Amino acid sequence: MAKPKVATTSLAGCFGCHMSILDIDERILKLVELVDFDKSPIDDIKKFTGRCAVGLIEGGCCNEENVEVLRSFREHCDVLISLGDCAIMGGIPALRNTIPLQECYDEAYLNGPTVHNPSRQIPNDPELPLLLHKVYPCHEVVKIDYHLAGCPPPADTIWEALVALLTNKPVALPYELVKYD
Amino acid sequence: MSSTIEFTINGKDITGRPGQTVLEAAQDAGVYIPRLCYMRGLAAFGACRVCTVLVNGRPQAACTQTVAPGMVVENNTEKMTAFRRNLIDMLFVEGNHFCMFCEKSGNCELQALAYRFGIAAPKYPYMFQPREVDMSHGDVFIDRNRCVLCGRCVRASRDVDGKHVFDFVGRGLHKRIAVNAEALLGDTELAVTDKAAEACPVGAIVKKRVGYAVPVGQRLYDHKPIGSEIESTAL
Numbered sequence: 001m002a003k004p005k006v007a008t009t010s011l012a013g014c015f016g017c018h019m020s021i022l023d024i025d026e027r028i029l030k031l032v033e034l035v036d037f038d039k040s041p042i043d044d045i046k047k048f049t050g051r052c053a054v055g056l057i058e059g060g061c062c063n064e065e066n067v068e069v070l071r072s073f074r075e076h077c078d079v080l081i082s083l084g085d086c087a088i089m090g091g092i093p094a095l096r097n098t099i100p101l102q103e104c105y106d107e108a109y110l111n112g113p114t115v116h117n118p119s120r121q122i123p124n125d126p127e128l129p130l131l132l133h134k135v136y137p138c139h140e141v142v143k144i145d146y147h148l149a150g151c152p153p154p155a156d157t158i159w160e161a162l163v164a165l166l167t168n169k170p171v172a173l174p175y176e177l178v179k180y181d
Numbered sequence: 182m183s184s185t186i187e188f189t190i191n192g193k194d195i196t197g198r199p200g201q202t203v204l205e206a207a208q209d210a211g212v213y214i215p216r217l218c219y220m221r222g223l224a225a226f227g228a229c230r231v232c233t234v235l236v237n238g239r240p241q242a243a244c245t246q247t248v249a250p251g252m253v254v255e256n257n258t259e260k261m262t263a264f265r266r267n268l269i270d271m272l273f274v275e276g277n278h279f280c281m282f283c284e285k286s287g288n289c290e291l292q293a294l295a296y297r298f299g300i301a302a303p304k305y306p307y308m309f310q311p312r313e314v315d316m317s318h319g320d321v322f323i324d325r326n327r328c329v330l331c332g333r334c335v336r337a338s339r340d341v342d343g344k345h346v347f348d349f350v351g352r353g354l355h356k357r358i359a360v361n362a363e364a365l366l367g368d369t370e371l372a373v374t375d376k377a378a379e380a381c382p383v384g385a386i387v388k389k390r391v392g393y394a395v396p397v398g399q400r401l402y403d404h405k406p407i408g409s410e411i412e413s414t415a416l
Contacts, residue, residue, distance in 0.1 A: 045338070085281050088302045089273075097309035098277065140306055151281035158183075164233035176404055180280035180292055181397070 004053035004166060005133070007077060008040040011066040012093040012135055013059025017084040018042070022158045031159075032165050036178035039076075052077045054165055055156075056094070057144075058089045065129035074142040077166060079092040085180060086153045087138045094135040101133050126136050146171060188252035189392055190234075197248035200214065204243035207256070211415025214256055215297065217272075217382055218331035219244040219292055224340055226332050228336075229272075231265050231294065259272035269294050272302040274293055275354075277309060277326035278383075284392055285384030287400030291329055293407035310354070317367030320389050322379050328358055328385035338377035346371045358385070 010018055015163040018041060024031065037043045040050050057076030074080055085091045096104050109115060109122045125144050126139050146165075148157055164171045186197045197206030202225060204214050213279050227242040234243045235255040236279075246380045254260060272291060312325035326368040327372040332347070335358070338346040343371045362368035371377065373388055381387070395404065 068258065082302065089307060090280075091281065092279070094307075094309065095279070098311035099406060105217070134309060137302070137307060139302060144302075146349075162338040175406060178296060179287075179403075180295070181283075 003034065003036045005038040005050065006035045006040070006054045006162070007048065007052045007073065008042060008083075009058065009069055009073060010041060011057065011059035011069060011138075013057070013064035013084065013086045013091070015041070017056075017058035017087075017152040020084075020150075021158055022154050023155035025155070027159055031162070034163070048072065048076045050076075051117040053079065054070070054162065055080045057081065057084045057087045057138050058083045059086045060093060060138060061132060062093050063129040063131050063142050067132070067136075067141055070138060070141055078125065079145045080138075080142065080150060081146045081161070082138045082144045083147060083148050084153050087144075088139050088147050088149055090135040091151065094137075097134040101131060103109040149178055151181055154179070186250050188250065188254060189247055190254040190256050191258070196271045197252075199248075202244055203234060203241070203246045203248055203252070203254055204238070206248050207243065207254075210413060212256065213411040214243045215294055215408060216244060217294065217329065218333060220333050220337075220380060220382075221233060222341070223333060223336045223380070226336060228322075228330065228332050229268070231268050233264065234261065263293075266298045267301060268299060269300060270305055272329050273303045274301075274305045274307045275310070276328065279326075283327065283384040284387055285327070285381075287395065287397065287403055289384060289402075290382035290407060293402040296402060297406040297408060307408055312357070315360070315366045318369070318371060318389075319367065320373035321366065322387055322389060323358065323360075323366055323370060324385055324387065325357055326385075327383045329383055330356055330358070331382055332372050333380040333382060334377045334386050335360065336369070337380040338375065341376040344370050344375065344377070346377055347374075383410035 007066040039045045039048045041169060053140045057073060061070060090097060105122050109117055110120060147175060148161055150157060157173060160173055161171050186199060186341055190207055195206055195210045196385060204216060204219060208215050214232050214234060215234040218226050221234060223286045225244045225246040232243040233240050236246055237253050279291055286292060315323040332345045338344050346361050347358055349356055351357055360369050363366060378386060
């Protein structure tokens with residue numbers, strides 16, 4: 001029987017959660033015995049090659065591309081996991097959520113203390129994904145099956161949850177592995 | 182009048198003293214009733230409703246309800262835990278709680294309650310309302326993003342410090358902590374040694390130049406859930 005597949009992505013995140021996946025150390029060898037990685041920055045596969053058992057989502061949705069990627073993960077993955085605080089509540093990018101988007105643009109491209117922008121242009125190329133008016137947690141965009149909290153979630157948290165899911169056991173994390181920081 | 186009062190919590194016999202609240206009688210018997218706005222030494226307030234229990238089938242705040250003979254109290258039932266979980270969920274989405282960089286993280290009672298109830302993500306949509314930060318005081322700051330309106334600072338300043346530095350203004354979603362001055366916290370009589378400066382259960386009123394003093398792994402709620410210190414005293 002073919003191994004189940006795992007896909008991962010970083011939306012509006014800092015790749016810290018992916019670093020935490022790598023932080024499972026030598027257990028990553030056990031992990032590749034259990035699964036194949038599909039679309040993921042870990043193997044640099046850009047497009048889904050088929051149905052995945054588990055999708056790990058780092059980061060929330062700050063632009064339209066994030067939403068598209070998240071929806072395609074929902075479409076291709078049996079189980080979708082919000083990995084880390086940004087996916088769960090927006091995280092650091094969501095600090096802008098209490099500030100109108102135009103003010104954010106103005107600060108970043110016109111008025112910020114270190115800005116040098118003589119033409120006073122705000123990037124608006126059609127190639128660039130449009131920013132959403134605020135950063136959304138993943139579960140406010142698609143159905144999310146599990147949430148692994150943390151900034152980043154500890155490697156043990158990720159390992160325990162993945163192994164439980166891949167061996168058809170309930171995800172029952174001990175108290176010390178569920179932390180919001 | 183008898184000097185003890187017998188009642189039950191989840192079927193367990195508890196002995197309280199006349200005038201004692203359900204929450205305190207339970208605590209003395211090693212039964213933890215989750216709470217947020219209650220603080221020993223401050224007047225009971227009944228604001229957060231996290232300590233709500235069923236008394237003879239009726240919801241009552243355990244921090245304000247005094248004990249009476251033969252009371253039947255339901256505390257950690259599935260129904261009450263679901264109710265409390267919803268309250269914590271609502272507090273998380275109403276404020277802007279960025280645990281990942283908060284100085285209080287690991288020692289925060291709101292966060293600890295969420296851990297205790299096993300909350301992975303709140304079920305309600307986040308509101309992301311703008312809230313004011315006041316850095317004007319030399320030794321203490323207010324970050325209203327993290328405020329849960331428990332009123333501990335109000336009571337501590339008024340009743341313990343005798344200064345009445347804090348109070349509530351506004352109603353409903355607009356309710357917020359205000360300071361007793363023309364403008365800012367720096368204009369008040371608040372001193373860093375005041376009870377009000379350390380009464381906050383969350384990271385809304387924080388002493389400056391303390392920062393992340395306790396390393397991760399050694400903080401109050403890193404290893405054991407909030408309330409376990411009370412439960413461990415049970416006979």
